[in-house]
Amino acid sequence: MALRSMRVRGALAAAFATLTLTTVAAAPASAAPPHNRVDAAAATTWLAQPAVLAGYIGDGTEAYAGATAKAALAVQVRGQNPASFGGVDLLARLRGLLGADGRFTDRSAFGDFSNAFSQSFGILALEPSGGAPNSAVAFLAASRCTDGGFPLQFAQPVCDSDVDSTAMAVQALIAAGRRSDAAPGIQWLVSNQAADGSFAAFGTANTNSTGLAAQALAAAGRPVAWQKARQFILSLQVGCDGAAEDRGAIAYSPAGFDPSTAPRATAQAVPGAAGAPFADLSGTGAAPGAPSLARRSKRLPL
Template identity: 55%
Template sequence: MRRRTLALVVACAVTVIAAPSATAAPTHIPAQAAAGWLARQLVDGDHMVTEFGGITYPDQGLTIDTVFALAASGTSDGHGGAALTWLARPENLGGYIGTDGEAYAGATAKTALAVQVRGGNPTAFGGVDLIARLRSLQAPSGRFSDVSAWGDFSNTITQSLAVITLGRTTAGAPTKAVDFLAAAQCADGGYPITLGAPTCVSDTDATGFAVQALAAAHRPVHPAVTWLVGRQQSGGGLASGPGTGTPNANSTALALQAFQVGGRPLPGLRARAYLLGLRVTCAGPVADRGAIAFDASGFATATAARATPQAVVALRGRPLATLSSAGSTSAVPTLAC
């Protein structure tokens, strides 16, 4: 139960421990500088942590987000590889995807995607065939669900990650899985975070993920992208949930990825400008330079560690369906000042 509760924590403190043997490489490219900052947040150079109730725990999900960001930036390859090695350890992998009869669909899909991004074999990772495990969690309806004594926490993001991940395999994403995701669309064009709810309420983040998944499966995404455009605020940012609150980097980054795959360059440019406006520049403390704050309220390491990974992937224009670490360098960038 503790692990499931931790997965729902939004605002968490991240312990900052500089990665060992990091070779600095000054850069003016915002996404690369942000990726370098992320690499330096990795504890022991290979994983992220979360503080909850005064106790620090390893954070596999955030570690994978960092792997995605490093791959998108084309830098810090050694850190990306070390993170995947850390994740493959039985105590880390089992604690995330489930063990002893527990199986979490979203975590399984996300882990398999990280292995694919790193060019590994997701059918033999840490002694687990992640692809077979993921397919076993698909119901006849096409929905991917958790098998857990604590309940089913799967949602639209789970379904989207599963479609993206399986779409990268030779067999491709199951048609029923893609159909199920497409059918979850709300009347206004967006997608809900909760599947099967009595009332369909569109959610910014869920829609961002769904658009990426459906575009990769060659399904129509125009209504969903149009809904996101309607949620974009005057400064270019988007808020979470129904998109009516304060804009933030995470939701804006997911929308930017949807604008990119959905062919909406002007909203994309506005979203990009919003993200760049949240950077810690040369005027900020040396240790924070390059990072991207969660929102305009100011910089905090804990929330920046969650905002920066998604922002980097979006700023580099790397869809999850084709994201790869191939060709990455070992250099760990710093913001050139």
């Protein structure tokens, strides 16, 4: 029961880390001033509690590469020191999970859950602190499928390109200065964008995948494709005609607003709509308080 409770707390910590990143990503989305500094700080403080942090990145006997990398990146975005967070040197811990082959892997009795997200976030987290190891970047670049996209799982019999994984890999490779290695992935994303600007996962156009792809397109300097993705995301945002408690949220898919999927969809779509790649996120200049939604007049001009 204690282990299950720790896993649940770890999942909550993951959500808070993601929201910490998205709150500071929202600033470039419009002309509105940066906001949500108070909430982001509270989330970071909560995550720094030793028991909570251990439940997310692993305790003394287990360590999870993806979680460690996400936490380190979130801490850096908040302007704090990832080498001393919650009593843990997140960067040293992450480097300790780098194998001789350049892959970040989990150390756990429950198995290795590392994948393209772990690898990409590992590079993104280490790049601002002296640069990501060349072996880690080379491993990610070499995982590319023949069609130009990137798979979620490494070393599979069939390399299956995935929108989300390709979007993450492209961002990481660009952040590491490897644009030539990212180029095929960028082209694969553009070729897999639907006419309405969306990207799909498992056959369903959704704002989660579109948000990640939009971040990659922004990082790659593809404004036309990014703008199309952004318009799709904004088309699924709840406006003034929606329930007061839902306004501003982003639905997962065109099927309609679902409060069970909207929190994650909104968190993942905001950086994409803002045109803010993970490597560019910064809490600098963020101010407390959230803007209020003002209903626009529907009166037609005379």
